[in-house]
Amino acid sequence: MSTYGFAAMLAPRSVAVVGAGERDGSVGRAVIDALRAGGFAGAIRPVNRKYQTIDGEPCFANLAELPEKPDLVLIATPPDTVPGIVDEAGASGAAAVIVLSAHLGRGEAEPIGAARRAARRHGLRLLGPDSIGLAVPGARLNATLLAHPPRPGDLALVTQSGTVASAIAAWAHRREVGFSAILTTGRSADVDVADALDHFAADLHTRAILLSLHRVDDARKFLSAARAAARVKPVVVLRTGRHQAPETEPQTHTGALARPDAVYAAAFRRAGLLAVDTLDEMFSAAETLRRQRPFPGNRLMIVANGRGIGALAADRLAERGGTAADATPETLEAIAPVRHGTSKNPIDLGVDAEARDYAAALGPLLACRGNDALLAIHVPTARAGARQTAEAVAGAVGEARRGGDRKKPVFAVSVGEDAEAAAIYAKAGIPLFATDSDAVDGFLHVVRYREAQENLMRTPASLPPAFKPDVETARSIVAGALAAGQSWLDPLSVKALLAAYAIPMQPCLLAPDGTSAAEAAWPMIARGEPVALKLVSPDVVHKSDVGGVRLGLTSEADVREAAARMVARVRTLRPEARITGFAVQAMVPRGNRRELIVGLAEDPTFGPVVVFGTGGTAVEVIDDRSLGLPPLDLRLAADQIFRTRVSRRLAAYRDVPAADFDAIALVLVQLAQIAADLPEVRELDINPLLADADGVLGLDGRIRVERASTLGRDVFHVKQFPSRFAIRPYPVAWERTMTLKGRAIRVRPVRPEDEGLFAAFFAEIDPEDVRLRFFTPMKHFSHAFLARLTQLDYSRAIAFVALDAADDTMLGAVRLHADANHESGEFAILVRSDIKGVGLGYALMRMMLDWAKAEGIARVEGSVLAENRAMLAVCRRLGFETKGSWDDASIVNVTKRNQ
Structure with missing residues (x-):
């Protein structure tokens, strides 16, 4: 249901509390007190048949007796009573229910299942059970069990754990950090973290999202929502229980390497989330994101009044993989009067430094192009107190910004608590940290968030045209093995299957x-x-x-x-x-070849994962590996390789030439394609995979197969595809070839590597066509703009590109983006003016509507300039209703309901 009903849940006009009471310490009492203390302006209606009044206010026996329809119902009653109350809330016209009660079980036969079914019957949103509520400080709504009412702000906190929410809220209270909302999902009978991500991604009052979760139940829904949210604002995620044992014992090296914590980390990375490991790190990230927006570059310059404290920060930066900045000779000369020692980073101002020395150093450093951010560390001394130094730092930063320089970020550390200094830094918009390590971590959080955004927008290289797997041969090999009752393919079958995907393996012979x-x-x-x-034994894996x-x-x-x-x-x-x-x-001379391991493993939550790392018999001991979620392209594969230590050995060193990096990356893409085409392949090892300048060669391979269970028709495809995929792959089933007035045209879904195709299209298209499409003249199309057009989450959007079959030039494209509830979608279309009249616009629109129908999108809508009569004619022919825009006479809104 996604964000359906969130508006009423987060901004109710009236709240009913079922289970309200007068006993101190009870949940019902605590939430009533929280609502009142928060200053909620609407009606607060206690419901409990045991009381006539509570605190002098009327108490009602049931929801039916309330004088008005409650928008939000809070339930704090025994578990077995909850389903009936949820049903009663739906009958009363409520929009949402928060179940504060715990111990409702897990299965559909338990109270949690009955409560879920009751909510769905009435179209009621259900938060919990085992939730500690929600708060919207800006609306003066505090329907939580938090110790302190949260302050208004622009951070949204979404957690599955009430205790984690309480800890973060307590930290925020001490630091005067505010929230746009706090929402605890508990066991997520209905509303889950994906729904919350969808809502807060679009919420104008939220600048960043803090997310704490223990597990993901619907991987595809979560990743789709997470990727969409991370594209528009920072999302910081903390996962609890990272080191729990896997649910099943892996049977291959790749299975052992694909531990759940590593798979979750790979999923967060793929979605562009900023993952942290501890509450301290989350607090650090929250502090930084509250005061510091992402900035270009990653080079940090450290300034401190002491060599030791500065060196500690530099050590932390190096240990966490950060980049230390270099000071230019001109900058060093400018700060020479206040600089002690010879260190170029950190800059040591000396233990006897005064506040004015910080100002003297920061001015040239802020103007220096050799760094991207500054960290000013101050240990209070008799010569310079915390307040005076804060004033000097804030003054230098303000002067630099008034001088017209770009707003270079500055981070500060003031050892020891000083409220006056904290207030000065806060007013200047400078993130303040208690320790050097917290400050460095905060700096790296912003850098890594920006890098994650850039990774989401990078354009991949095109796959080699020669890569055309022989899928039918591979499927016949798997089918034959399963028919013979085999769970492990024999060596010849392994090599034949990999050969079908052009993965080179050393030949072998079998002997009885x-x-x-x-x-x-x-x-x-x-x-x-x-x-x-x-x-060779089906019973001996290793x-x-x-x-x-x-x-x-x-x-x-x-x-x-x-x-x-x-x-x-x-x-x-x-x-x-x-x-x-x-x-x-035959033995293969190792020479300069590097030993790698590649393969596939199956995660119970996220499905297939591609594994890469250092190969050999000790792979699990060395534990140098990285994971990726299919589908992969060459860019994602390269990123996965670079996250391992062995990647450094793939480069040239001494007299050893570099290994063929592209060949290694292609193997990872090929394995991801195997996972897409052959759902029966559950584990796959190639160990070792030898790599050198001439390419790659696998020496030993193992493949485990089992029959793929069919979990129902997948709405994303004309034909079924493996539902265990967490990220929807390229929808190859929607490729078409059509002939329009004698012209052969290929139409296919847009791929990420199509950015160059679109850039060439916009460079040559008639400016008038561009104006009609974008409602304004446009001369420059940036990488970010083109990336948004070509890098699609096929779970939420589709774009079809039309290509001339003769030379693959782009003729036009149509796009549809669904809302978070998957109920409606907005379309856009652009066709070259020189081929108008052949029916391409109509054909593209028809194909887009077919997609929408297959997706279950009930309504398709768009906006068309009133002067674009040709497009309006196509829309009317396709059955769209047209209506003038109420606020702009030049625009016509078109809408079609799919039957």
Whole structure:
């Protein structure tokens, strides 16, 4: 239901409290007191059949007796009574219910399930159970169990945990930090964090969102909402319970590397969220985001009145992966009178520094182009108190800004509590921190948020045209294995499946016994190639654990002996294991090749994940890995590689040439495509994958398969696709070829790598067409603008591009963006004027409407200039209703309801 009903829930005219009472310490009493203390202007109606009055005010036996319809109903009663009260609230006309009660169970047969069903019958929004309520300080609504009423501000706090909400609210109360809203979802019978993200992303009173969660139940819904929110404002996320054990025991190296905490981290990164690990970090991020907007660059200059405290900050910056700024010679010369020692960063002003020394240093440093931000650290001394230094720092910053320089961010540390200094920094808009490490973390939070935004908007490279997987062959391999009752593909099937996706693997031969293995090895040995012998058993996943791998064998006798030893060892260690034979491979000279591991793992929440890292038998001990959620493009794959330590070894060093980075990235994209095409593939290892300047080569691979369960028809596709995907992949089923008046035209969904295509289109199109589309002349189309057109969340938006089949030039495009409730969508269309009259505009509109219908979007609407008669004619032909805009006579609003 998403944001449906949020307006009434967050801005009620009247509130009823079912379970209100007079006993101190009771939930019903506490929430009544909170509403009154918060100054709620509407009616507060206590409901409890045990009382006639509460605090002298009438108390009602049930909701039906209230003198008016309650917009919001708070429930603080025993668990088994909650479903009936929810039903009663819906019958009374309420818009939303907050269940403060706990212990309603988990399943549909428990009270939580009955409460959910009752809410849905009435179209009622339900927050909780196990919620501590919600607060909207600007509306003087405090329907919470918080110790202190929150102050108005521009941070929205969304949590699943009431205790985390209480801790953040207590911190905010001490620091005078305000909130646009605080919302605790509890166990999310209806309203969940994704719904809240959708609402606060569009809320004009919210500048940043603080999110605390323990688990995600609907990964696709969450990621879609998170990605949409992160594109418009900072979202800081703290996950509790990060180190809980996985629900199932992994059977491959990639499965072991894809721990739940790492998968969540990968999901947050993909969505553009700023992830923190502790409440302290969240507080630091909140403080920074409250006073500091994102800024370009990542180089920090540190100024302190002491070498030691400055060095601590520099150490923290280095440990957290930050970048220290360099001071230019001119800047160093300008601050020489107040600078102690030779350090260029941090700048040491000396323990005897006075407040004016900070002003003398900050002026040139603020003007210096060698840094992007400053951190001023002050330890109060007899020569310079906290207040005087704060005035000097604030004065220098204000003077620089008045001088016309860009507003270079400044962060401050004043050791020790000083209310006067804090007030001065707050008035100047300078984030103040208690410690150097908090300040550095705050600086990095802003930097990483901006980097996440840039990553969301970066344009990926196009995939090689030659990458056209043989999906049918791969599917037949999997189907054959499943029909034979196999859960692990044999080595030849593994290589055949990977070959279907153009992933190069070292050839191997299968032999049923040691004698046959020796015979298979002989041609290789005769060529002077040592061989590797590997055990083949459907019951032994990790061959090395049972001595099932022997390398460097140089004679037939060695092969026979190795095979006999393997069999004997397996019979001792795993007597129940079935041995189906041996795999024989020619040894590959390692030379300058790097050992990597790549593969797929299955997460119970987010579905398939792509794994990359350092390969070999000790991958889990080394634990150098990164995870990515499919679908992947080459940019996302490159980012995933760069997040590992082994990525540094892929570059050239000494006399070793760089590995073929693009080939490695392509393998990750190919694996993501396997996950999309073959839902039966649940785990996949290629370990090691050797990489050097000439490309990549896999030596050993394992693939586990099981029948994919069908969880119903997916509304996003004409045909079904694996519902376990957390991010909706490119909708290939919507590619079309059409002929319009003898002209062949290809129409397909827009891809992220189409930015160059759109840039060329806008560069050549008639300016009048642009004016009719955007309602104003436009000469420049920025990267950010084009990225928004081409980088789509297919769960919320679609854009179809029309290409000339002869030369792939762009002829036009249509776009539809659905609202958060997926009930209506707004369209836009632009077609080149030189091909108008062939029916392309109509065809694109028809295709967009077909998409909307398949999506279940009930209403499609748009705005058209009244002078654009051709577009209005197309709309009328398609059944759109037209109506003049009430505030602009030059615009016509068009609307069509999908049947």
